[in-house]
Amino acid sequence: MQDFPETQLPDTDREELSPANKRRGIIRFVAILLITAAVAAGLALLVNYLVFEPFYVNGPSMQPTLDGGRSDVDEDGDIVYLNTVKKPSRGDIVVFSYENRHLVKRVIGVPGDTVLIKDGELYLNGELMSEDYILEDMADAPYSDQTFLSLTVPDGAYYVLGDNRNNSSDSRVFGCVSEDDITGVCWLVRRASDGKLHLL
Numbered sequence: 091m092q093d094f095p096e097t098q099l100p101d102t103d104r105e106e107l108s109p110a111n112k113r114r115g116i117i118r119f120v121a122i123l124l125i126t127a128a129v130a131a132g133l134a135l136l137v138n139y140l141v142f143e144p145f146y147v148n149g150p151s152m153q154p155t156l157d158g159g160r161s162d163v164d165e166d167g168d169i170v171y172l173n174t175v176k177k178p179s180r181g182d183i184v185v186f187s188y189e190n191r192h193l194v195k196r197v198i199g200v201p202g203d204t205v206l207i208k209d210g211e212l213y214l215n216g217e218l219m220s221e222d223y224i225l226e227d228m229a230d231a232p233y234s235d236q237t238f239l240s241l242t243v244p245d246g247a248y249y250v251l252g253d254n255r256n257n258s259s260d261s262r263v264f265g266c267v268s269e270d271d272i273t274g275v276c277w278l279v280r281r282a283s284d285g286k287l288h289l290l
Contacts, residue, residue, distance in 0.1 A: 143172040143274060145185050147194055151252035151259070153225050155183070155290075156194065157282055168282050170194065170290070172274025178248055180214075183276040183290055186250070186267050194276065195260050195267075196223075199249030207239040207262070212251075228255040241266075248272070 147167040149158040159167030170185070178184050182197045199205045199214060206213035210228045213219065239262065243249050247266035252258025261267065279288050 143174055145170050145172055145192065145194070145273070145276075150257050151254050152183070152194055152196070153254040153257075155196075155223055155253045156279065159282060166282060169280040170276040171278040171280075173277050174274035176275045176277075178269075178272060178275055184248070184250065184267075184272050185274055185276065186272045188264060188267070188271065192273065193260075195250035195252050195258070197248050198251050198261070199243040199266075201243050201245045201247060203243045203249070205239070205241055205243065205249050223253050225254045226256060246270070 146165045146169055147156045147158045148164065149161045149167075152158060156168045156170065170183070172185055176182075178197045178200070180197055180200055180203075183194060184197055185192055185194050187193075198212070198219075204215050206216075207228070211218060212221065212228065241249070243266055246269045248269065249261045249266050251260045251262070276290050279290055280286070281288060
């Protein structure tokens with residue numbers, strides 16, 4: 091029977107298998123795991139803040155698109171979720187601050203657009219707008235004595251209207267909204283009627 095020489099592990103291998111080295115390996119693994127979990131939690135909070143910031147709709151100004159519940163009851167309407175990093179575009183629904191309140195309206199005009207309201211009709215850059223999302227045809231400006239309005243949206247501002255045109259205080263009343271006052275763009279809504287999520 092042939093004898094084989096005894097094989098011995100190199101000193102370095104014996105060190106790696108030592109109890110002290112095993113403990114160090116476990117500590118490193120746990121540390122990496124904790125750091126990874128902390129980074130993931132931080133990213134989740136950041137995404138939640140930037141993309142999922144919630145806002146309760148209050149009042150009838152955005153009907154029929156959004157249900158604001160009863161004006162005298164807080165937090166009984168739809169909940170919209172805001173993307174706080176997206177730049178508003180025409181047709182977007184936005185939340186903005188005005189006189190220490192937060193309002194929700196639809197963006198009609200962006201910087202450089204010409205907005206014309208005449209005889210209850212809305213024109214954007216000279217073209218009559220077809221709006222299938224409004225509650226009813228627009229009467230003459232409901233909160234002023236204007237029957238004719240024409241303006242060019244300035245840089246850094248937006249012209250906004252409520253979908254319930256005859257029951258909405260909006261840019262017809264307080265003018266264009268500064269970009270700095272816009273909290274975010276609505277992209278998701280939880281309906282008060284059924285509790286389900288719907289894309290906007």
